[in-house]
Amino acid sequence: MENSPTISAGDLSSRPSRMVALAKDTMAIAHRNLIDLVRVPQLLVFTLIQPIIFVIIFRYVFGGAIYSPPGVPYVNYLMPGIFVQTVVFGSITTGVSMATDLKSGLIERFLSLPMTRTAVIAGRTLSDIARMVLVVTLIVIVGFAVGFRVQTNAIAFFAGLLLVLLFAYALLWVFVFVGLAVRDPESAQAASFPVIAPLVFASSALVPVSTMPSWLQGFATYQPVSAVASAVRALCIGGPTLSYVLQALAWCAGVLLVFVPLSMWRYRHAV
Amino acid sequence: MSDSAILVEDLHKAYGEVEALKGVDFDVPAGTVFGLLGPNGAGKTTIVRILSTILRPDKGKAVVMGYDVIRDAGEVRYNIGLAGQYAAVDPNLTGRENLSLIGRLAQMPRKMVGPRADELLERFGLTEAASRPLRTYSGGMRRRLDVAAALVQKPPVLLMDEPTTGLDIQSRSELWEVTRELVAEGSTVLLTTQYLEEADQLADRIAVVDRGMVVANDTATALKARLGSTTIELGMENEDVGIRAERIISDLFSDHTERDGNTVRLTSGQGPLVLIEVLRSLEGEGLSPVSLSVREPTLDEVFLLLTGEHCHVSDLVHGEVICDGE
Numbered sequence: 001m002e003n004s005p006t007i008s009a010g011d012l013s014s015r016p017s018r019m020v021a022l023a024k025d026t027m028a029i030a031h032r033n034l035i036d037l038v039r040v041p042q043l044l045v046f047t048l049i050q051p052i053i054f055v056i057i058f059r060y061v062f063g064g065a066i067y068s069p070p071g072v073p074y075v076n077y078l079m080p081g082i083f084v085q086t087v088v089f090g091s092i093t094t095g096v097s098m099a100t101d102l103k104s105g106l107i108e109r110f111l112s113l114p115m116t117r118t119a120v121i122a123g124r125t126l127s128d129i130a131r132m133v134l135v136v137t138l139i140v141i142v143g144f145a146v147g148f149r150v151q152t153n154a155i156a157f158f159a160g161l162l163l164v165l166l167f168a169y170a171l172l173w174v175f176v177f178v179g180l181a182v183r184d185p186e187s188a189q190a191a192s193f194p195v196i197a198p199l200v201f202a203s204s205a206l207v208p209v210s211t212m213p214s215w216l217q218g219f220a221t222y223q224p225v226s227a228v229a230s231a232v233r234a235l236c237i238g239g240p241t242l243s244y245v246l247q248a249l250a251w252c253a254g255v256l257l258v259f260v261p262l263s264m265w266r267y268r269h270a271v
Numbered sequence: 272m273s274d275s276a277i278l279v280e281d282l283h284k285a286y287g288e289v290e291a292l293k294g295v296d297f298d299v300p301a302g303t304v305f306g307l308l309g310p311n312g313a314g315k316t317t318i319v320r321i322l323s324t325i326l327r328p329d330k331g332k333a334v335v336m337g338y339d340v341i342r343d344a345g346e347v348r349y350n351i352g353l354a355g356q357y358a359a360v361d362p363n364l365t366g367r368e369n370l371s372l373i374g375r376l377a378q379m380p381r382k383m384v385g386p387r388a389d390e391l392l393e394r395f396g397l398t399e400a401a402s403r404p405l406r407t408y409s410g411g412m413r414r415r416l417d418v419a420a421a422l423v424q425k426p427p428v429l430l431m432d433e434p435t436t437g438l439d440i441q442s443r444s445e446l447w448e449v450t451r452e453l454v455a456e457g458s459t460v461l462l463t464t465q466y467l468e469e470a471d472q473l474a475d476r477i478a479v480v481d482r483g484m485v486v487a488n489d490t491a492t493a494l495k496a497r498l499g500s501t502t503i504e505l506g507m508e509n510e511d512v513g514i515r516a517e518r519i520i521s522d523l524f525s526d527h528t529e530r531d532g533n534t535v536r537l538t539s540g541q542g543p544l545v546l547i548e549v550l551r552s553l554e555g556e557g558l559s560p561v562s563l564s565v566r567e568p569t570l571d572e573v574f575l576l577l578t579g580e581h582c583h584v585s586d587l588v589h590g591e592v593i594c595d596g597e
Binding site: 025032035108114 | 355
């Protein structure tokens with residue numbers, strides 16, 4: 001076939017190997033997502049405003065009326081729950097972004113390029129876990145500012161934060177799936193809240209489960225947000241820790257085992 | 272490898288119950304522009320999605336630059352550039368960032384990405400806007416960037432899905448100009464359009480697509496000649512002269528002549544060539560028309576003839592084909 005010299009398919013010698021291509025493409029996508037985050041800072045601000053309002057309301061308005069375990073100031077009980085709540089609400093943005101890219105046709109363009117297709121999702125989870133690190137850091141600073149203190153030690157505290165981020169990572173995959181399934185940013189937002197609200201509120205994140213009606217206690221004790229909140233709290237204030245941490249890890253593993261393949265399947269059938 | 276840049280055979284695709292493609296065939300020679308013309312829902316976008324490896328066909332074969340869209344999808348992706356209907360670029364990224372992202376994902380060496388982006392921005396008149404987020408661009412600028420994005424990796428085949436839908440006339444003719452330049456440089460272009468004028472202006476060959484099938488596939492000129500006909504109107508001095516002229520002309524072309532007062536009307540399937548013969552015969556009898564008009568068939572008429580009653584051409588500037596529900 002005759003082609004002018006300026007027109008040529010990708011130079012074979014410059015093509016990277018599969019693993020290198022996956023890493024490069026993932027970085028390229030994550031980089032793009034982070035630029036988006038900087039250009040639309042509202043997203044980050046909204047992610048943060050919600051937990052900050054909760055901190056203020058629960059620390060200063062309801063805090064005095066809420067029973068917390070003996071020897072534990074309520075603010076120390078509350079903040080680990082807020083850390084978990086922050087990543088739960090923050091993960092909604094992942095679904096919204098995924099749906100936006102699908103609806104705008106950007107993913108379609110990506111699929112037509114000689115890139116590693118998985119990198120679209122890998123890059124999304126990478127950029128969004130980076131966002132979570134930033135959000136968690138900021139909310140930890142807010143926590144210390146309102147009087148939160150670690151009652152265990154620094155290692156346990158950082159282990160707690162790592163657990164929060166692991167849970168965040170698992171949640172991102174849930175919302176990657178939601179975004180790909182509903183295909184529309186507004187619907188992704190709307191579909192998220194009914195799922196998230198009971199998980200966040202009927203949980204040990206903000207108040208002890210023992211104050212809830214007995215029919216709710218079963219769900220509230222063992223659901224994932226409670227499991228992770230209890231584990232992070234134990235790592236911050238002490239007391240029995242191991243069984244909470246194992247429960248939390250089990251939830252993270254379970255969510256990943258279900259939603260990674262589900263998201264990948266949905267992604268392959270997204271267009 | 273044959274001389275076909277794109278070869279499509281018996282392509283089928285259904286979305287659930289809805290059959291989007293019911294056996295599409297066509298062949299695009301390298302270095303030409305091929306137009307897929309049809310109303311919304313005809314299946315044009317489905318064809319583009321299959322050729323760009325985004326969708327898999329249910330049945331049939333599609334080959335781009337010798338690579339099968341299913342078996343060699345990876346190779347196909349190195350050979351195509353896609354300019355989408357929805358201007359699939361990131362509104363929050365700048366022009367240069369968008370092009371760089373595409374370049375990186377097209378596996379271009381990192382150091383070539385920046386210069387290539389700048390080169391394209393320059394070519395599309397976007398250098399000044401290069402560092403502005405796309406959400407500040409006008410519709411025309413955005414679409415130009417969309418086409419630029421399709422060209423980053425210098426693909427030999429460019430797939431343009433309704434590249435000018437929703438653009439103003441100025442931006443539209445700019446895009447046409449760019450398309451002509453690309454073909455002059457050796458690219459092959461497949462373009463879908465609802466605009467008859469656009470297909471007529473750009474495409475070497477046009478396939479008219481309707482309800483998942485190609486109902487005609489020919490050059491614009493041949494399509495018109497085959498289905499439409501040239502109308503020649505001769506205004507004579509008065510009715511008497513008109514009657515004489517009609518007699519002379521109907522002796523030449525018995526079937527296609529009619530007269531209305533002093534106006535003689537001749538419809539011909541051979542195009543305007545008959546005009547010479549007509550004028551020569553009239554002159555031989557000492558007659559000459561006082562007014563003369565020649566009207567070529569439009570693609571609009573061709574389209575209506577081919578696809579039947581369910582579509583009509585709007586009177587809007589673009590001559591968009593509008594189809595009512597069946």
